[in-house]
Amino acid sequence: MTEPSTADLVKQASEQISHLVRDELRLAQVEMKEKGRHVGLGAGMFGAGGLVALFGLGTLIAGLVLLLALVLPAWASALIVAAVLFAVAGVLALMGRKQVGQGTPMKPEETTSSVQADVAEIKGRAHP
Template sequence: MTAPTPQPTTGATRATDHPPASENASTGQLIGQLTEQISRLVRDEARLAQAEMTQKAKKLGIGAGLFGGAGLFAFFGLAVLITTAILALALVLPAWLAALIVAVVLFAVAGVLALVGKKDVQKGSPPIPTEAISSVKTDISTVKESARR
């Protein structure tokens, strides 16, 4: 009994020839290599930026969800404390005056928080792919340096 011999595969195959060394390549070959390398570099940088933005968006989404849950529970806790403050003041003042005093204090706190929040938002930078931008700048300076030689 003999095992069947494998048949050679048919179809397109990819050339495995390495490009000629730069000192032996023609101008046309060098330009072709340059075009291919620039194209590959741009695709790789775009993939890097996309991956970085996806990762940042996921972290932002999870963080925002957790922050929202924390805010909801803090809201309920604050509502209970406000009610407690109103009830405590109502022991020495009329109930309407106790509620008015607590409301004025709450609006003052809200105003201060809004101003501090506005300042922080202005200081924050938009979410940009900083690593990809840095990498592209490095690539551009390398290409410029190589072109000068």
């Protein structure tokens, strides 16, 4: 049995490297899509938190107006509603921050590690 020629070895290495690069690019695409999903979800939650806070501000103002204008128990209910809305806004903002944190930094970390390992393997085989 004969040993493969240098040209055959170079061709085989080129094909393997090409296949490896395509696989790594697919992995990076999947990883970035997942990170983007987390960032998008977190940004939506931040926006929802801001909207709920705006409703809370309107309710708080209505409660203060009722307090000053009528001095009736209606103001107490308006303040309670405002407090609940602010609590909901805080929870949504914290949840949004967590989602954004899961999606950042926008760098395909697993793919980077995998490519570095592949390069080390190729270098190791090139210099026995």
